[in-house]
Amino acid sequence: MTRGIQKPLPTPPPGRQTSRTRDRNKFEALPSLKVAAIASFKTTPIVTAKDIRIIRPVTGLCCDCLPISKKDLLPDLVKENGVCNILNVKPYLRNAGWLQKQFPVTAYCLQKRAYHQYPDISMSVFVNNRLLEAIQKTSIVSYSQTFKVGGKDIQQIQTSIVLTAKKTLQRMKACISSSLINFTGWFLLNFLSIFLNNILVHRGQMSMIRSAAEKKIPMIYLPLHRSHLDYILITFILCHYELRAPFVAAGDNLDIPFFNSLMRGLGGFFIRRRLDKKSGEKDIVYRTLLHTYLEELLKHNEGLEFFIEGGRSRSGKTNLPKGGLLSIITESCSKGLIPDAYIVPVSISYDKLIDGNFYREQMGLPKITENFWRALKGIFNVLIGDYGSVRVDFCQPFSMKEFITRHQVTNKVDENVLVLVDSSPEIAPVKVASYPCLRQAPCSTPDEDRLIVQYLAEHVLNTAITSTSLMSTNLVCFLLLTKHRSGTRISEITNSLEQLVREIRQVGRDIGFCGDMRDVVHTALTLLGTKLILVEPNPADEEDLCLKPNLELPYVFELMYYGNAVLYVYLLESVVTVAVMYLTKSNISCSEDQESRETTKEEIIFTSEEICRLLQQEFIFVPPCKSLQKELSEVIESFKLGEILYQDEQYDNEQYDYHEKQWSKSLSDSLSWADDYDDDDEDVVHVQEEKYKVNVNRKHIRDRLRFLMSIIAPTLESYLTTATYINLHLKTETAEEDFMLRLNSFSKSLVSDYKLIYNESCAMDSLKTCVKSFQKLGILDSCTAGNLRIIGLSEIFDVKDRLMHYIRLLEVINTIN
Numbered sequence: 001m002t003r004g005i006q007k008p009l010p011t012p013p014p015g016r017q018t019s020r021t022r023d024r025n026k027f028e029a030l031p032s033l034k035v036a037a038i039a040s041f042k043t044t045p046i047v048t049a050k051d052i053r054i055i056r057p058v059t060g061l062c063c064d065c066l067p068i069s070k071k072d073l074l075p076d077l078v079k080e081n082g083v084c085n086i087l088n089v090k091p092y093l094r095n096a097g098w099l100q101k102q103f104p105v106t107a108y109c110l111q112k113r114a115y116h117q118y119p120d121i122s123m124s125v126f127v128n129n130r131l132l133e134a135i136q137k138t139s140i141v142s143y144s145q146t147f148k149v150g151g152k153d154i155q156q157i158q159t160s161i162v163l164t165a166k167k168t169l170q171r172m173k174a175c176i177s178s179s180l181i182n183f184t185g186w187f188l189l190n191f192l193s194i195f196l197n198n199i200l201v202h203r204g205q206m207s208m209i210r211s212a213a214e215k216k217i218p219m220i221y222l223p224l225h226r227s228h229l230d231y232i233l234i235t236f237i238l239c240h241y242e243l244r245a246p247f248v249a250a251g252d253n254l255d256i257p258f259f260n261s262l263m264r265g266l267g268g269f270f271i272r273r274r275l276d277k278k279s280g281e282k283d284i285v286y287r288t289l290l291h292t293y294l295e296e297l298l299k300h301n302e303g304l305e306f307f308i309e310g311g312r313s314r315s316g317k318t319n320l321p322k323g324g325l326l327s328i329i330t331e332s333c334s335k336g337l338i339p340d341a342y343i344v345p346v347s348i349s350y351d352k353l354i355d356g357n358f359y360r361e362q363m364g365l366p367k368i369t370e371n372f373w374r375a376l377k378g379i380f381n382v383l384i385g386d387y388g389s390v391r392v393d394f395c396q397p398f399s400m401k402e403f404i405t406r407h408q409v410t411n412k413v414d415e416n417v418l419v420l421v422d423s424s425p426e427i428a429p430v431k432v433a434s435y436p437c438l439r440q441a442p443c444s445t446p447d448e449d450r451l452i453v454q455y456l457a458e459h460v461l462n463t464a465i466t467s468t469s470l471m472s473t474n475l476v477c478f479l480l481l482t483k484h485r486s487g488t489r490i491s492e493i494t495n496s497l498e499q500l501v502r503e504i505r506q507v508g509r510d511i512g513f514c515g516d517m518r519d520v521v522h523t524a525l526t527l528l529g530t531k532l533i534l535v536e537p538n539p540a541d542e543e544d545l546c547l548k549p550n551l552e553l554p555y556v557f558e559l560m561y562y563g564n565a566v567l568y569v570y571l572l573e574s575v576v577t578v579a580v581m582y583l584t585k586s587n588i589s590c591s592e593d594q595e596s597r598e599t600t601k602e603e604i605i606f607t608s609e610e611i612c613r614l615l616q617q618e619f620i621f622v623p624p625c626k627s628l629q630k631e632l633s634e635v636i637e638s639f640k641l642g643e644i645l646y647q648d649e650q651y652d653n654e655q656y657d658y659h660e661k662q663w664s665k666s667l668s669d670s671l672s673w674a675d676d677y678d679d680d681d682e683d684v685v686h687v688q689e690e691k692y693k694v695n696v697n698r699k700h701i702r703d704r705l706r707f708l709m710s711i712i713a714p715t716l717e718s719y720l721t722t723a724t725y726i727n728l729h730l731k732t733e734t735a736e737e738d739f740m741l742r743l744n745s746f747s748k749s750l751v752s753d754y755k756l757i758y759n760e761s762c763a764m765d766s767l768k769t770c771v772k773s774f775q776k777l778g779i780l781d782s783c784t785a786g787n788l789r790i791i792g793l794s795e796i797f798d799v800k801d802r803l804m805h806y807i808r809l810l811e812v813i814n815t816i817n
C-alpha cells in the first residue's frame, strides 16, 4: 500500500478556527441555533438568566413497552432543554463578585451544598442469614474433604472462612465520602479542562434523573463502557447536579495502590473479574458476599452503577450484556426486598479514545495489566493531548417493577419454533427458536427469572445504543471506511457528512457536535491525527485536500473502533442488503446491464433472520419487546419505496390483469341477480407471491447498496475467515487459547497476502466473537478441563454441511469488489 505524503492540516481560515476556547463556546456561539429557553430555568435551579440553550432531540426516552415509566418522568419542558457543558461553570455562579469571577471553579464548588451521608453496611452484610449459611455450608464441605487426611476441625475451618470473608469484604467495599466527592469535583473541573473541551449533558435528561432521584428508590445506572474515565464521569456529573453518588462496581484489575483508595472514597467497590476459583470450582462464599453486599446497599436505598458489558469495548461495538449483577437487583425487586428500582441506561461518547488504542490486543497480544506506574504514565500522556469533547447521555429512568410485571405477562418463553429450511438442498432443516430467544442454545429451558434478566439487559443495552450521541470522529471514520475507503477530498467528505447527519437525525439519533460541517471535518481530522488519515495535497485545488484512510494494520483497528459506533444506525438495512444480494446473485461492482434474479419478501426475511442468527453474539438487532420479522419487513418496504427493490414488468402485467379481473368480477357480481354463494371455482384467481428484483442497473442504487453492504461486510468477513479456518484446519480438539492465536495468525497472513477485502476483519476481538457464535450455533463444541478450555468441531452429523452453507452465504461479500 502506498503511503500518502503526511503533512499537517492547514490552519483553517479565520472564523473556522478550531481552537479549544472556541470549541468550548461552540454551543453558545451559533446564532442560528440559539434559543433562550427562559421557561426551562424553573427546572434547573442554579442558572442565570443569561444561560442560552440549544434545542437537541431528547434521546433515550422510555420504550413504549413501559408506558407508566414513560409518562411518569417526562417533564413537559423536556423537549425545550438543550445540552450544556458542565466544565463551564460560569453560568452557575450566583451573584458573582470580582473574586468569584477570578476563581470561578472554586467559587462554584464552594457554593454547592451537596453533602450526603453514605452508610457503612459491613455489619448488615455479616449478620445476613444468606452469608452465614454459605459460610456454614462451605465449612462442612471443606471439613469433609480434609477430614480423612487429618485436617483442621470444623470450628477452625469456620473461623478461617469467616476471617477470609471479612478480609474480602474489606477489599471489596466502598468507603464513600461526600467531602472527598466534593473535593474531587473541584479537582476534576480543573483537571479535565486540561485535555477536554466539553463534557456535554442534556438538560432534559438530567431533569428526568433529578425527578427520579427524588422518589427515594435505588437508582441503578448502567453505562456502556468505553474508558476507565467512565468510572468518575458519572459520579462527577451527578455531583454537579447535587445528586447522590452511586456505588460503582469496578473490576479488581483497577485495585491498584492509591487509585484504589481514591476510587473507594468516590463509591467504587472492587469485584473479581472471575467470581469462581481458578480451578473452576464455585466460590460460594465470595458470590454470597457480593450478593449480600449489593442487596444491603439496595435495602439502604443506595444507588448502584455497573458496566453491563463487563469490560471496555475493544472494537467500538457494544459487547453483549452480562446479567450477573443485574440478576441480583431483579431478584431483590421480585422478592420484595426493595419496593422498586429505577433503571437508567447511560451512554458515554468520546471524541477521542482516552485510554489509548487497543492495537496490542487486536493484534492478538495479551492485555497489559494495570499498575500504579502505568496509570501515572497514562494520566501524563492524557494531560499532554487534546481529547475533544465527551457527551454523556442519561436515558429516561424506568421502573424495574414495571419491566418485570410487563415482561412476566407478555414475554413468556417463546415456544414457537421456526423451521428454517435452507435454500441449498444439501443442508437439513434446522430448528431454532425464533427471536428474541435467538440467543439461547437450542433445546435449553431457561427459567423465567433468567429470561427476564436477559430481556432487561438487552433492553437496557438497546436503549443505550440508540441514545448514544455520535461524535465527529465516529462519523468521519465511518464514512472513510464505508463510502470513501479508497480516498476522498475534504469537500466530498463534507457533503457525505451532511447527508449522514440528516439520516442520523431522521432515525431520532443525536450528534455530539454542531456547526459548519467543514469545520467538523477539520476538527475530527485534527483529533484523529495523520497516522490514521493520510492527508495529501490536491494539485487541482490547494484548499481541497485529499484524504485517505490508513488501512494498514494496526491503524485500521482504530478507524474501525470509531466508525463502529455509527454502524447501529444502518444495522438492519445492512442485513437486508446482504440478504437481497445473496438471494438475487446481483453484483454491485459490475456496471453494465445485468439481470437480477427474482426473490420474494418471505425469502428476504428468512435469509435476513439467518444472518441475524449468525451474528447473534455480535449485535442486539431489536429490543426484546419488538419483533425482528416486523422490523425486517419495514426495511423491505422502505427498499421498495426507495426503488432498490422493484417488481418487473411481466409481474406488473400479471398483477394488473389480476386486479382488472377482480374488479370486473366484483362489478358483474354487484349487477347480477345471481345467488351470492353461486361462485364459479374456475373464476378464483390465486394471489401470486410478490416477486422482486434489485435495481442494480441504476448507479445511485448500486452506490447505496455498496454503502449499506460495506457496513457489516467487515464483520461478515471475520466470520468467513473463521469458518474457512475451521473447515480447513480444525481436525482435532485443541486448547481454545491456542486455537485463537492460530486463527489470528491465519487471518493476519491473509492480510499480508492481500486476500482480505477488509483488513480490520482480522481483529482478535472480532475473531473471538465469531468463535463464540459458532459455538452457540452448534458448529463448535467446547468443554473445560481444569483450567483449560478445549474446543473442537461439533459431533452433529451434518456439521460440515452447515459450515459450508455459512461459507457460501458469507461469500456474498466478495460481490462488493
Ligand SMILES: O=P(O)(O)OC[C@H](O)CO
Residues within 6 Å of the ligand: 228, 250, 251, 252, 253, 254, 310, 311, 312, 313
Ligand atoms: O476493559 P478491561 O477488561 O480492561 O476492564 C475494564 C474494567 O473497567 C475493569 O474494571
